[in-house]
């Protein structure tokens with residue numbers, strides 16, 4: 129272990145205080161300048177659409193920079209590196225430049241290459257670093273410094289070396305608040321390597337509980353946004369397993385000054401749909417299977433003129449028959465360029481209307497012919513007329529008269545054109561076209577599919593009858609998170625016919641121009657009236673600068689939403705990078721959705737296969753990712769557990785072995801905590817015992833307490849806990865900032881608490897086919913204390929815990 133020297137002299141702290149104070153005043157100057165610049169841009173008149181877009185971009189950029197300055201207010205500067213060549217660098221949450229002309233920055237951003245040694249220099253490989261100093265600050269005050277000398281005077285440790293061990297352990301010992309914090313000051317070398325790995329391609333990070341996978345994922349988002357400034361425009365998507373988890377991590381990126389990041393569950397990624405319906409894990413599992421892509425595609429195909437026999441329509445009393453082959457041919461032509469359903473629809477309709485028009489024109493021509501033929505039976509006047517005309521032409525040398533068939537053809541074409549115009553308004557024809565090829569929204573397609581046992585059987589022949597039964601439901605019941613990837617799949621295949629919307633916008637725009645013209649005319653009119661009394665300068669008005677169109681554009685206003693807000697509202701938004709946390713939870717159908725959100729396939733995927741709670745969860749990363757990325761992904765591992773004490777980790781060891789004998793338990797950095805224990809309680813006494821223990825834990829310290837229990841028993845236990853601790857929180861979206869929360873293992877995924885009371889481990893095991901994984905998640909949430917209360921026998925995997933006296 130490197131030497132941890134605690135400079136006793138107050139003077140060291142004072143010295144650093146002076147530097148930190150100077151940094152803050154410099155930041156204040158920059159901030160003021162930025163605020164002035166922003167106010168100036170907001171005052172500017174953007175007169176064209178392009179200028180408006182540029183103004184919007186400038187406002188976004190300045191706002192982001194101001195947010196970064198604000199976020200850096202706490203912990204602005206947290207480190208110092210002294211090198212063997214005598215130079216010194218300060219590191220912080222943002223970079224701070226000195227006065228004009230000064231080359232060296234006053235503070236180096238933690239993401240800059242020059243900051244890297246702070247996270248990676250070790251006694252064995254000091255990289256020219258002599259001293260690494262951690263500065264602990266409270267608001268703008270320096271309260272402590274921790275030093276490590278890497279100059280070779282200390283022996284290299286035999287085990288893995290921690291960077292800034294004192295600062296790290298202090299961070300890990302701090303009580304949990306219900307919100308994750310950033311750890312820029314104490315990132316470890318293996319984490320740093322992953323955070324800075326190249327942006328392109330797919331990076332998979334496997335690590336046991338508490339190894340900092342979430343920490344790495346979020347700091348990587350901040351790193352990528354810093355080192356690839358263009359990413360700011362497309363934004364980064366961070367996907368988490370549930371809203372509770374997202375609220376737990378929600379402060380980290382804003383705290384790092386990054387706002388171009390959208391945090392969402394997969395269920396939140398279809399704008400306009402709130403997927404809150406709960407459903408059985410078995411139903412969600414079927415919906416998540418890759419085979420569902422084919423089911424949705426078949427359901428769409430079934431709505432594209434798939435008829436069992438000839439189709440008839442009556443127009444003006446005429447019965448016309450369309451053969452199935454004709455309709456199939458029309459469908460193929462409509463889809464020829466790979467158009468989605470709703471965009472191919474007008475084409476299909478046109479082809480069918482053309483056919484009907486041709487037939488109607490033919491019918492009418494046929495009728496005329498019939499009448500003429502009847503007349504000809506009496507006298508062939510037409511032939512006679514033709515002979516006379518030919519004779520006359522021979523006498524006077526005229527061109528021979530045109531072939532009457534040409535005339536008939538022209539008549540036919542005119543009739544056809546008339547029908548082409550008229551048929552789309554014929555109610556019967558319209559009904560037929562709508563039936564053959566309806567306009568579909570993803571919602572309508574799925575609601576109709578899931579309400580129709582026959583249609584579902586045809587679309588999903590590879591599912592068993594029982595599996596199809598799981599999918600059937602009444603329409604109008606709302607959407608579940610597992611429906612969202614299906615809606616997205618349907619949206620891709622259906623496409624959106626935006627012509628109506630575009631026409632509406634065009635009309636609206638024209639109306640605005642007309643209105644603007646009126647305003648300008650009034651302005652000019654009133655000026656003419658006042659001209660005699662006013663100076664030239666005072667006469668300048670909107671009318672002098674703007675045309676009606678520009679004026680109308682200005683009325684429409686700028687789009688000042690952040691990148692994250694715009695991305696959240698747009699299903700087709702392409703993110704620059706996607707981070708998937710707890711990725712072992714992501715179903716194949718959800719992967720397809722995520723791939724669409726990032727066509728460049730730039731992904732960071734973090735998770736732990738041992739914590740998979742999916743019924744048909746993938747057993748390995750290869751199995752999970754191969755269908756989407758093939759072999760094109762890199763695997764990194766995190767091996768050190770920062771959350772859980774060695775004692776708590778060893779309590780969960782047998783569970784891990786039962787799940788995946790080949791997975792190694794992550795090495796815990798902290799030992800010497802409280803030993804986990806178990807106690808048997810009477811079945812009836814479980815709620816009372818859980819409540820009493822939760823109340824005791826809450827009273828014992830200031831840290832957070834979680835009761836983790838099987839879903840089927842959650843309400844009963846939560847009520848008992850609330851009787852003892854009235855402000856305890858539970859439910860669909862529990863408030864993590866309360867001292868005591870009651871959760872299922874599924875809800876607790878990714879979270880951590882100072883103390884965990886696990887109620888009824890057998891119930892957790894029995895609650896899902898992946899009960900062992902859920903139990904593993906529950907056990908590994910504790911940072912300090914873990915107690916297990918079991919009604920009846922203890923599950924074998926927990927037998928080794930010491931029994932509470």
Ligand SMILES: Nc1ncnc2c1ncn2[C@@H]1O[C@H](COP(=O)(O)OP(=O)(O)OP(=O)(O)O)[C@@H](O)[C@H]1O
Nearest residue numbers: 311314315316337338339340341342343770771878
């Ligand atoms: N370098 C670090 N410095 C300080 N704290 C750290 C560091 N790395 C991780 N931690 C802390 O360890 C805890 C666990 O981190 P995190 O939640 O990222 O782990 P995880 O691998 O995602 O865990 P799980 O799989 O159980 O969800 C958090 O409190 C985090 O702040």
